[in-house]
Amino acid sequence: MSNTTSSHNHSHCINEQDQKAITNKRYLPLLLINYACLFVGSLSSSLLSKYYFNHKGSSRWVSTWVQSVGFPLLVIPIFLPYYLFKSTERKPFTHFTPKILALSIFIGLMLGLNNLLFSWGNSYLPVSTSSLLLSSQLVFNLILSVIIVKQKITFMNLNCVILLTLGSALLALESNHDRPQGLTRAKYFIGFIATIGAGLLFALYLPIMEMIYKKVYCYAMVMEMQLVMEIAATALASVGMAWDGGFAEMKREGREVFDKGERVYWATVLSNVVSWQLCFMGTAGMVFLTCSLTGGICMTALLVMNVLGGVLVYREEFGGVKAVSTVMCGWGFCSYVYGMYVKNKMKQLDPDLDHKQITNISPPNLIQMDQIVAPSPHHNGV
Structure with a gap:
């Protein structure tokens, strides 16, 4: 009986392989939804975090805590399709093994540390x-993707990484001119190093998640893993909050410190909670549907929007160095997107083209939420 079931699942898996192509009608809408979540979440979380600090919010643990404490929102995409809408036959957390649980907790703790560095x-x-500095994570991402998931180095991804990294290096060389008034050189340096560290940790997070996602069964399982990771990150931040008196500090900040008033303070905190969940949900979906490098490049492209958002909302200086860095980031991302477009056209013209030559356009996992499909043994990631 088990052999029959295994054979059926294997046959079902083979029949479903064509649905992993980027031209699949089920794939593109979900990809666009995830990118929209990433776009809204990345831009709003960056601006809201800075808004908190600009108006006399001072707790880095509070800023870290809000990045993951919104994990209950993930209950919506996990439980509602099965219990309320009856749109899937897969019960939540089916085949969620102890190994996947342990990996999710470990990655969640690493994500919590990344959140702290970002807040710092x-x-x-x-x-x-900070947005332009975070783009430096791409060079780490490419190196770690080659090591962890055997990412193939091509002209388009190498060109993109070089341009984005040079843009960050150019900004670093001129960083003294961008130091806010009253901020010491030492604190600016700490912020600089903390941001680079956050980029490095996130670059490690992406290929590790791509490797793990090859073993999950469906998009719903990605959200389940994300829930566990966010709980672990929240636990870490909560310990830091308790140790540093952060919970009592939140009440005092809202009433006495935040210069926009208590009501605006809690609205800022709540908005931060929601925006960060959108950002992390979008990131997980992008890595699952494409690959870690593509997810990293899309996030870096959005950092350009964060740069412009900082200039427009907070009237930050936008001199020649930032302009050149922004152009280089945009140029690198456009070259990568064009390369993906060309490869997609090649695949459409020659459907039998060797899979290894077009891995940059194939998502590693089937996106249907209600089907359990094992990953192809020949799939090597993007």
Whole structure:
């Protein structure tokens, strides 16, 4: 009986392989939804975090805590399709093994540390500067993707990484001119290093998640793993909050410190909670549907929007160095997108083209939420 079931699942898996192509009608809408979540979440979370610090919010643990404490929102995409809408036959957390649970907890703790480093850097640096510095994660992402998931180095991804990294390096060389008034050189340096550290940790997070996602069964399982990771990150931040008196500090900040009033303070905190969940949900979906490098490049492209957002909302300086860095980031991303477009056209013209030559356009996992499909043994990631 088990052999029959295994054979049926294997046959079902083979029949479903064509649905992993980027031309599949089920794939593109979900990809666009995830990118929209990433776009809204990345831009709003960056601006809201800076808004908190600009108006006398000072707790980095509070800023870290809000990045993951919104995990109950993930109950919506996990439980509602099965219990309310009856749109899937898969019960939540089916085949959620102890190994996947342990990996999710470990990655969640790493994500919590990344959140702390981001908050530390964002408390000192302007939004535009921290956004451009975070683009340096791409060079780490490419190197780690080659090591962890055997990412193939091509002209388009190498060109994109070089341009984005040079843009960050150019910004770093001129960083002294961007230091806010009253901020010491030492604190600016701490913010600089913390932001680079956050980029490095996130670059490690992406290929590790791509490797793990090859073993999950469906998009719903990605959200389940994300829930566990966010709980672990929240636990870490909560310990830091309790140790540093952060919970009592939140009440005092809202009533006495935040210069926009208590009501605006809690609205800012709540908005931060929602925006960060959108950002992390979008990131997980992008890595699952494409690959870690593509997810990293899409996030870096959005950092350009964060730069412009910082200039427009907070009237941050936008001199020649930032302009050149922004152009280089945009140029690198456009070259990558064009390369993906060309490869997609090649695949459409020659459906039998060797899979290894077009891995940059094939999502590693089937996106249907209600079907359990094992990953192809020949799939090597993007």
